[in-house]
Every structure is written in structure tokens, then in C-alpha cells.
Amino acid sequence: MAIRVLVRLVSLLTMAFLVLPLVVIIGASLTTSKFLAFPPEGLTLRWYEVVISDPTYVASFVTSTLLAAAATLVALLLALPAAIAIARFDFPGKATFSGILLSPLVLPHLVLGAALLQFGAPLGLTRNFTALLVGHVVIITPFILRTVLPLLTQDQRSLEEASRDLGAGPFETFFLVTLPQIRSGVVSGAIFAFITSFINVELSIFNTTGELNTIPVQLFNYVQYSIDPSIAAVSAATILAAVAAIIVIDLTIGLDFLSDND
Amino acid sequence: MVLLAVDNVSKSFGKHQALRDVSLTIEPGEFVSLLGPSGCGKTTLLRMIAGFLQVNRGTITIEGQDITHLPPHKRPLNTVFQNYALFPHLSVLENVAYGPRRAGVSKAEAASRAREALDLVGLSDFSSRYPRQMSGGQQQRVALARAIVNKPKLLLLDEPLSALDLQLRKRMQIELKEIQEKIGVAFVFVTHDQEEAMAMSDRIAVMSGGRIEQVDIATNVYARPATRFVADFIGEASLLPVERQTLRVLPEGSTGDAMAVVRPEHVSVLASPPAVRDGQLTLDGRIETIVGIGGATTIYVRAEGHLILARRLGLAGSDLSEGQPVTVAFDREAVHLIDGAAS
Numbered sequence: 001m002a003i004r005v006l007v008r009l010v011s012l013l014t015m016a017f018l019v020l021p022l023v024v025i026i027g028a029s030l031t032t033s034k035f036l037a038f039p040p041e042g043l044t045l046r047w048y049e050v051v052i053s054d055p056t057y058v059a060s061f062v063t064s065t066l067l068a069a070a071a072t073l074v075a076l077l078l079a080l081p082a083a084i085a086i087a088r089f090d091f092p093g094k095a096t097f098s099g100i101l102l103s104p105l106v107l108p109h110l111v112l113g114a115a116l117l118q119f120g121a122p123l124g125l126t127r128n129f130t131a132l133l134v135g136h137v138v139i140i141t142p143f144i145l146r147t148v149l150p151l152l153t154q155d156q157r158s159l160e161e162a163s164r165d166l167g168a169g170p171f172e173t174f175f176l177v178t179l180p181q182i183r184s185g186v187v188s189g190a191i192f193a194f195i196t197s198f199i200n201v202e203l204s205i206f207n208t209t210g211e212l213n214t215i216p217v218q219l220f221n222y223v224q225y226s227i228d229p230s231i232a233a234v235s236a237a238t239i240l241a242a243v244a245a246i247i248v249i250d251l252t253i254g255l256d257f258l259s260d261n262d
Numbered sequence: 263m264v265l266l267a268v269d270n271v272s273k274s275f276g277k278h279q280a281l282r283d284v285s286l287t288i289e290p291g292e293f294v295s296l297l298g299p300s301g302c303g304k305t306t307l308l309r310m311i312a313g314f315l316q317v318n319r320g321t322i323t324i325e326g327q328d329i330t331h332l333p334p335h336k337r338p339l340n341t342v343f344q345n346y347a348l349f350p351h352l353s354v355l356e357n358v359a360y361g362p363r364r365a366g367v368s369k370a371e372a373a374s375r376a377r378e379a380l381d382l383v384g385l386s387d388f389s390s391r392y393p394r395q396m397s398g399g400q401q402q403r404v405a406l407a408r409a410i411v412n413k414p415k416l417l418l419l420d421e422p423l424s425a426l427d428l429q430l431r432k433r434m435q436i437e438l439k440e441i442q443e444k445i446g447v448a449f450v451f452v453t454h455d456q457e458e459a460m461a462m463s464d465r466i467a468v469m470s471g472g473r474i475e476q477v478d479i480a481t482n483v484y485a486r487p488a489t490r491f492v493a494d495f496i497g498e499a500s501l502l503p504v505e506r507q508t509l510r511v512l513p514e515g516s517t518g519d520a521m522a523v524v525r526p527e528h529v530s531v532l533a534s535p536p537a538v539r540d541g542q543l544t545l546d547g548r549i550e551t552i553v554g555i556g557g558a559t560t561i562y563v564r565a566e567g568h569l570i571l572a573r574r575l576g577l578a579g580s581d582l583s584e585g586q587p588v589t590v591a592f593d594r595e596a597v598h599l600i601d602g603a604a605s
Contacts, residue, residue: 155345161314162347164334166408167364176360180351 022239029232036229047233057234059211060218065241067129067214068197071136072190078137079144079189084178086145087152098145105142109202112138117206131207132214139203140193147189151182187253195242263325265290265448266311266416271320273306280306282472283320288448290415293439294477295451295459298469299495304452307469308418311450312341324416335364339416340409344424346401348393354380354404355389361412379407382441399430406438410445417442419451423458435461456496460484468492484525486598493523493600498560500524500570509597511545514567520599528596529572531561532589533581542591545570549586563590 024038029047031040051057079101085091086098104112116135117126125131159181163173179186201216208217215238219231266288273281281303288294296304309315311322313334321330329337340361348357358376359369367375380386383403393401402422409417423431423438439462442449453459459466460480467477468491476488487493493501502511503518512518531549547565554560554577561572561582570590582588 155347158343158345158347159349161312161334162341162343162349162408163360164314165312165341166361167335167412168360169333169335172364177349 025232025239026236029229029236031229031232034228036227036232047229048237050230051233051237054230056210056213057215057218060213060215061234061237063129063213064198064215067132067136068194070133071140071197072194074133074137075141075144075193076186076190079141079148080186082141083145083148083152087149088157101145102142104139105146109139109200113203113206116203120207127207127209127212129212132204132212135203135207136197136200139200140196143192143196144186144189147185147192148182149185151185152178156181183253187249191246191249194245198238263290264288265292265325266450267321267323268307268311269321269323271307271310271317271322273303273310273315273318280472281310284472284474286467286474286477288416288450291446291448293442293449293451293462293464295453295463295466296469297453297456297459297466299454302469303472304454304469305420306472308341308420308450308452311416312339312418313337338414339418340412340414342405342409342417342419342422344420344422346393346405348401348404348408350393352392353389354385354391354393354396357393357404358389358408358411361408365412375411376407379411380404382410382444383407398426399434402426402434406441410441410447413445414447416448416450419449421452421454424453424455431458438462468495470495487523487600490521490600493521493598498526498571500526500529500568502568502570504597504599506599509543509594511543511566511568520601523598523600524570524592524596526560526571526573529570529590529592531563531572531574531582532591533586541594543594543597544589544591546587546589549582549584549588552582552584563588565590 027040028036028038030043030045031037032042032044032046033040082098082101086094091097113135116131116138120126120131120134125134156178159177160173163177164170168176199216200214201220204214204217205220208214213221215234219234223231264287266286268284268286271281271284272279284303284307286294286307296307298304306315310317313329313332313336317330321328323329324338349360352360355373355376358379359372362372362375363369377386377389380389383406385400385403385407388396388400388404393404396404402425405422419438423434426434435458451459451462463480465477466480466483468475468483470491476483476492478486478488483492484496487496487499490501493499500523502522502524503516504511504520504522505518506520509522511522545565545568547563547570549561550564550569551562552559553562557575559574559577561574563570563572572590
């Protein structure tokens, strides 16, 4: 009994630890003061108005969303075939291949960003959307690879063989059998990938301009000169967008797999 | 017309040669078992017939059509997998309807064919369940229904009963054989269990070290083994080096020009004084061990250095005891000779 109370207490504390910063941000975004304050001094939506009426904020929000969505899509198209190749086939240099694909996980993004700026120039990859996209794809592909690879098991392979045996070609088999089986890894990997792209500063900062900016870089630039509640409003808007996205995913694909045990 | 013809097929994995010049033909409606210890190449052969492995050399034809290089989904055969390989995200009905759907059959028609197949395996009430909600035996039946729903000419079964407990396995053996006769499909059945192979097969292909040692009807594989391996692997036997002409048994360690295979049920153990009949071969020896397993008793007799097995129904008589000098006797007709010297 005492243990159960303790477990519950620890769970509540953990949740508080995770959620309280969000409460502070959302609270601070509602303050009437001209500086960040928590608890908020009075309640107003003025700072949201400031943000929405600022075209640079809106533009960077759109850029960030498009960038994260496009990068996630490209990363999926790269990571899924790569994962299948690594899990299913033996080829020379396989260990090196998967090592290279996973290496961005341990490389400082700042270094990657600087390198991309230096070596991307001859390819026309400087300070444009494509340059941002290439960089983001590099850093988020490993997330999907990591979550999908463990699901491509031997059992999974015999399901694919059964599908082939019953008359399905390789592509039909992928969409009818493989994909439904690795769905949980694909969705969770894609969520991680999207978020990682959406909040990235270190890599993006090398290739953003006044006209082409992502929301975190925009915030980063802004707080160097002034700190007012509008940055809290931007952050809060991001949080709300994330919550909305999670709800949409839950309603369409379902998040039940996150607690699946089998 | 021959249904399946495997012709001089070889396969190696790196330096390991899994199959060496294997040839095998199967008639329509026939039940053939590939029997052998693990690593003998039986599963490799099955997977090559199914198309999951490429042959290095040789050809595979079905009804005269060369399928050696066809991908698995274009071969006119189906497989029952060892671990069933049921799709966990599909219901039982959807699992069974998967084949007809891939063949371009309408949803309604596929469902009705699937129901028919489920009916055949006695699972018509389970169509809306999911595989994980079913027992091993039921999953086994679903896998069978899924494999026969497209009415293939040839069904490949990869140790399909190995995961079931003994009671259920025996029942499924009978049931599987009944279904096979009912639908008239040829079965190629991989197993390492000789009793299973004996109970079900029209013919048995005994495999060892990547080769087919013998293909024959079950009683012949037992009574007339072609090689030392088959004699040793199928059932129990005493393998004795002999002189081909006289059938005289040579002492342990010597090499005769033939080897005698004597099954334990043909060997009598006679307490002295020996009552030897005409035409019988006898050896004097001493009882080493007596092992009773209820229905039968095995007596191990050491004679001329060889360990000779004899079997009696029921419990050992009180006339025999360990260490006792005895005479073993067996009829000349009960001796099957195979070529080659004893090692």
C-alpha cells in the first residue's frame, strides 16, 4: 500500500517536472508586463497579436513547418529502404554503411552546419531552402533508422516470405505486410525526426537569411537584442501546434502502439 | 506426368555445401517427406523449391515448366511455415483471403473461398479472431487453410507440427493426412521426426550431408535401407560386418565385404541351452543391459565385440538377467545387406 502511494507520488512529481516549464512559458506569454514575468501580471493575448502581426514570425513559422515536414518525408524515403537493406541483406561494407548513416547522431550539428556551408557552395547549396533541407535530412534520418531497424526481425522476415508465397510481389508485400508491422517504429521515428528538425538552431543558423528563417533561429536572433513576452508567445504557439499535431496523429494513425507490449 | 522435378540441384553458402546434386521427382497427389537430422539440407531444398533461395546449379520444374528462376510469388505452389507466419495485423479470415486477393479475386469471392478453406480445417467459427487470440494448434490450421485456399498443385510444409505438443502432434498428423487425401494436393513435408514421416508419407526421402541417401516407401526405407546412414538413422539396428557369401559375422574391428542390418525385433535372445532352428544365424554373447519401457524391452547383448539389440514385447522374462551368457539368433531372411565395409 505504502509502495503504491510512493509510486504514484513519484509519477506525479515526474509529470510536474515535465509539464511545469510549459506552464511557465504559457503563463509568461499571457503577462501584461513588457518583460518576461511569471506568474504573469494580469492576462492578455497582446503578445500573440504582436507575433501574428509580425510577418517575419509568420514566415519563419511556415518555413519551419514546411522544412520539418519535407525533411521528415525525405528521411523516411531514405531510412526505410536503408533499414531494409541493412536488416535483410549481407553486402560488403554493410557495417560501414550503417555506421555512416547513424554518425550524425554523435556529430555536433554546429560542425555539420559549418561543413555544409563550406562544401555546399559549389553545389549551389547555400542559404536556400534546399540547403536547409539537405542538412536536416542528414541529422534526422538516423532517428527513423534507429526506431525501424529493431522491428525488422527474423519473424517479420518470414511474414514477408509468407506474403510472397501467397502471390504478392515485393512492393505489395512491403505495403501490405512490412509497413503495417513496422508502423510503430515509423511513426515514432517520424515524430522524433520532425521535432528534431523543427527545433534545430545549430545547423539551420548557417543557412538562414533575413528572408528565409526558421522559428528557432528567429527566436535565437531575437533574444540577442531584446527579451519580451513575444518569445514566450511564439514558444507557446509552438507547444500548441505540437499538441494539435499529436492529437491529429492519434486520431488518424493512433498512438496506442506507444504502450503496446507485443 | 511428373508434378515436381528437382534435377541435379546444388547449393552452397560460402564454403559450406548445403546441397550436392540432389534429384527428386514427385507425382501429383503424392505425400513425400524430406527426412533427416538438422543441417542435412532438407529445409534448404524446400526453400529452393519455394523460391526463397536461388540454386547454384541444376533445375526445378513443375509440370515440365522450368521454375528455377521464377520469384516465389509466381510459383504455382504454397508453403506452410514452421512458425506459421500468420499476419498478426489481419484477422483469420483476412489471413486466409490474402492469397485469393493477390490473385485478383474480388473481396466477396475471396472471403467466400477463405470460409470454405477454414471450414475444411474445422475453424469456420473463428474467422473474425486475430492470430494472437488462438492456440498453437488453431494457428497451425489457419496456416494450412491459408496455404490451400488458392488450390495449389503442390504444398510445401516446413516442420509444421514441430511446435505442437506430442498429443496434438499425433492428432494433427492424422488430420493433415486426411485433408491431403481430400483435396488431392501433393505434399512435400520436411521433418526430422521419423515416426511422423513413417505415419504420413507415401514416400520418404532420407537426407544427410546435403545428399538424398534414399527415396522409397516407408516400409522399404526401414526394411531395405540403401546406405549405412539410412540403416542407422531410421529405427534401431545392429550393423554387423559380414562375409557376403556365408553371412558369417566378423568380429568387431574387422572389415567384411558387406554389412548386415538386423532390426532388434528380429533378434531372439536365448538362454542356454540354445534352441537354434534351421536357417538361423547365432552368436554367443553376454547380456550387457536390459531396458524396459513398459510396452517393450530392449536387451543389449555384447557378442564378438558388437553390441546387438534385441526387442521383446512386454516385460523382460525372468529368464534373463544382466551379465548372463546367452545366444542371440536371427533368421537369414531377416538380414538386409548393404554394400561397403563396417567402419
